Amino acid sequence: MEPFTYALLGMILMLSLVFVWTRKFGFLAQSPEDYADKGPQFDLRKHLAGPILCEGMIYGPTGRVTSRFVADMDVSWNGNIGTMTEEFRYDSGATQSRYWKLTLGNDGSIRAEAPDVIGIGQGVQRGAGVQLNxxxxxxxxxxxxxxxxxxxxxxxxxxxxxxxxxxxKYGVKVAELVATMRKKEAA
Structure with missing residues (x-):
């Protein structure tokens, strides 16, 4: 085999290993069941309710901070249906307003709708964790x-x-967000 072929096979093998690692052992490998019996019980209607202060950072594909933000959120619930408004202020001076409608199922399932969400988001609430896709x-x-x-x-x-x-995008991580959310009276 020629050196180019070896290099190409090596690159394919490495990409395959990275793909398997992230799907089996990394962030994407988590399951809501991993949190079912751990920590405090997360009830969105209780813990994600009222005025909330959110502070966070967005990381680019290389892992460097690309943006910082502070957001004021307000969440109200009518039974299992919640509405959340978000007002973001970014370190660049830009602002963004977002709106969510959340519907909780009695089995812990979550439906999430927002104007910038394509289709309907699906999630699950278990123990101390909530996953939304x-x-x-x-x-x-x-x-x-x-x-x-x-x-x-x-x-x-x-x-x-x-x-x-x-x-x-196309299965490749292009950004990551890390943030805290806490009730405003506790902030």
Whole structure:
């Protein structure tokens, strides 16, 4: 075999190993059942309710911080249907308003709808964790890309919610978000 063929086979093998590693052992390998009996019981109607302060960072594909933000959220519930408004302020000076409609099933399932979500997001609430999967369309000023999103929220004993999200295009991670959410009176 020629050196080019060896290099190409080596690259394919390495990409395959990275793909398997992330799907079997990394962030994407988590399951809601992993959190079913761990930590405090996360009830979205209780812990994600009222005025909430959110602070976070967005990391680019290389792992470097590309943006920081603070958001004011307000979440209200009518039975198992919640509405959430979000007002983001980014370190660049840009602002963004978002709106979510969340519907909780009695089995812990979650349906999430938002104007920038393509179709309907699906999720599950178990124990101290909440997982949400959806496809988001970025604003035009951010490129207008459509990204597959895996969103995890974890409830901490003091009531703070830790949020970690990964955004992928064609299966490749292009961004990651890490944020805290806590009730404003506790902030």
């Amino acid at each position: 959806y496809r988001i369309k970025l604003p035009e000023e951010s490129g207008g890309h459509e990204l597959d999103t895996v969103d995890w929220m974890y409830l901490v004993e003091n009531g703070t919610i830790m949020n970690r999200s990964q955004f992928r």
